[in-house]
Structures are given as C-alpha cells and as structure tokens.
Amino acid sequence: MLRSERSTLRRFLALYAFLTLALVLLVSVFYYRSEERIMLLRRKAQVADYAADQIKRLRRLHEHFPRERTYPRDPRFRSAIYDLEHVQIFSTMRNNVVDFRRDIYRHDGVIHFVKLLDSYYLGAKYLFIEIPDDRTWFWTTLGKTALGAGVALFFLALAGLYLARLFLSPMRRSIELLDRFIKDTTHELNTPLMTILANVEGLDPSALDARQRKKLERIDLAARTVSTLYDDLKYVTLESERPARDTEFNLKELIEKRILFFETMFRAKNLELHTDLRPVVIHADRRLIARLVDNLLSNAVKYNRRGGSIEITLRPGELSIRDSGRGIPPEALREIFDRYARFDESEGGFGLGLDIVRRIAQRYGLKLSLDSEPGKGTEVRVMWKDVES
C-alpha cells in the first residue's frame, strides 16, 4: 500500500472511529438514562406508599405538638421535611443534598423521592423519602450496554472496512491500471532490448570511424538506460515477490561492476567520479543489492548537472552516494521514497527508483538517509549494522 493510500486510509479511519465511538457513546448514554428512569419509576410506586404513611404520622405529630416532639421514623426508609422556603425542619436522611425540582432522583448511593404536601403539617411543604440505591440495576445496565456497544462496534467496524474499501477503490483502481500497464509493457520490452544490447556489444568499435563510434556509443547509452529501467520495472512487477537468494559477497566488487555498467552514462554527461571503496562483505541477494545501487547511481547521473561530480564512499556499515545536482526541494523529501513520486519532471522515468530502494532496504533492515540542498546536490546514505564492528 502506498503512503498516500495509507495516509488517506488513516484519516478516513480516524474520522470513522471518532464518529462511531461518539455514536456508540451517545446511544449508550441514552440507554443508561432510560434504564435509570425505568428503575426510578418502578421504585416510585413503592416510595410513594412510604410517603403516604409518613404524611399520616406528620399529621398526627402536628396535632399533638409540642406534647409529642419525636419525629416519626420508619425502618424501611429515612425522611426529611422542608418548608416552603427550602429550610430544613427536620431530617433523618443520610444524604441531605436535596433537589426540589425533581420528584425522584439518585444521588450518592441513595434514591430521593420528593412529595409536596397539600397541608403543611409542622410547616412542611416538601417531604423527602430516602431509600438506599442497591445499584444492581446499574451493573445489569452496564453489562447490557457493554454487550450492545461491543456488538455495535463490531458491525460498525465491518461497515467501516467495507466503506474504506469503497472509499479507496478509485485510487486503487488507478494504481492497478498503472501497474498492469507497466507489467504488460515490461513483458514486451524484453526481447527488443536484449537484441539491441547483444548487437551493440557484438560490434567492434575499432572497426568504425570516429563518427560512427560516437553514434554507437549513443545507442549503447540509450540501450543501457532502457535496460536499467527495464530491470526496475521487472523488479516492481514480476520479481519483487520472488524469494531472495541471499549469499555472502563483496559489495565493493559489485559496486565497481555497476560503475563500469554506468560508465557510458558518466561519460555522456561529463561527470567526474570519485570513489573511496573499502572491501565490505555483506549477506544479501546480489541481484537486489545491484538494483539498489543501480537506482542510486542512476539518480545521481540523471539529476546531476553536466560536468558535475559523483562521490561514492563505501565503509563497513555505510554506503554513501553524493551528487552535485540540483537537489530536492524540502517539501518533496517526505514522499520521495513513494512509488510514482517524482519531484522533477524534466528527466524521464516512472518514479520507481527510490521506491525500489526503499523496498529493498526494508527487506534487509537497512536504514536510508537522504540529505539534499537545492542547487548543491543530494547525498543518499544506506546504513546497516556491520557484524564485524
């Protein structure tokens, strides 16, 4: 999956997850509230009976006050009376935080039922009945809510995946179309390219005059450029999934061979080559490392200025290829390793090179670093853990 695809998918999934969670949370809150209301309504009928009993007792106390001063108590509930001005007259309640606006509510482990008195016995307008909230309904509701939310999240996640596929399908279709085109083209390129290269190599340059030798050199250069491109396309479309054939080999020798292959290109652009190569043995698929080196060299040639320079340094644990080209703008650096990402349209190519480099580096756990300064050049460093160090 390309980084642009990943980024789009990540944004879509983040938004979808946020909306899904918000929706599930909202529904859960509504469900919880409704269950709480149902529980309170069930308790209300019971507590209203307690209130009726208490009112009778208050009436009796009112009539016998002050001879009788003992506030009526009941083992089934606690209670409190408040006057019209919300001043507490007497209370046996455990929780005296009261709400005069609601008829029944939960607060801090108790249920309060509020009854408005028609006759203000002992001056009481409000009678509060308090019973404990055993919270069994809470745990039942929590269990049901968690189960419901889990099921809803599962189905919403499935819907999310389906939507994500739907959302990304136009982008994926375009990429697949491009991939298929490249695959088909690659297949067709093989025979003519091999024929050109075999024939060019078969010609004896010493038998040609200077003008024809120059022409032959140009044909050779063009054929090698196409050959590099062909190798890249072949890797991307046909060989990337092939199992690697890792062996131990000297990277210095491989680089020197690849430099030789690119020699015509260096010459064509009049590039000065500086190499500082130390023998380094690595364990990898020679063919893949050759692709990596080829792509870095090819970029160093392509984006270099005429008469510029290329410095290749090989040390245990590090390969560095520095060019004196036009450099890469900072805003393009983030996506430079993506497939089809091209920051400079003046040169030919499909934008595959650095994607191939990234994929091979990933395969072997190599670290890539790209430093570029517009107008001065670019340095690509490939680093690995050197077993000998």
Place this chain on the structure above:
Amino acid sequence: MRRIVFLLLVFIGFGMILSAKTTIFDRNCVSCHRRKGVSLRRTFMNALLIYSGEKNMKAGLKYFLRHPSKETSVMGEEYFRTHRLKAPTTLTDSELDAALDTYWQRYKVIGNLR
C-alpha cells in the same frame, strides 16, 4: 417618712424591671389572647398549616393583623361562631415585626423536634 420613700423606690424599681422583661408580643398579643381564651399555640399551628415558611408566615400574619378578615384568618369558620373578628392592630410596623419575631421564636417547630 424615709421608710415610705424607700419602699416606693423599691416598688418602682421592681415595676421597671418587670416591664423591661415583658415584650411587645407579651403586652399586646398574649394578654388579649389570654383574655379571649384563644390559644396562641393553636393559631401558630394553624398558620403553619397555611403559610409553611417563616417569612411567608410573618408576611401573612402581618397583613391579617393590619387588615383582619374571615377570609385571611388562619382560624376556621367554627371559630367565628363564638368569636368576633379582631380589630386592626394599632402597632407600628417595627413593633409588629418585633411581636411576630417573638411569636415565631416562641412557638416554632424547627429545632424543637427530636
């Protein structure tokens, strides 16, 4: 003679002490209710049934005492079969407030339940 003056002064002194201890409520309400045989406790409890809170009750009673009527009285119809409606009070506003404060403090339920 000296003895008579001394006894007179003692008598006046006691009188002053006693009058200072009796409140506006005692002088103007208790004496009248006692004379008419109407329990102040009973009127208080009747007022509580109607007015509930302290401020509301004081305001209701104050209005009734200024403008007495059977409709605004806390006593039932039965009461007026044997008693006449009282005359409007002649106390000033501050005296009436003081009398009602004493009435509330003396008969209130808040703080007297256990």
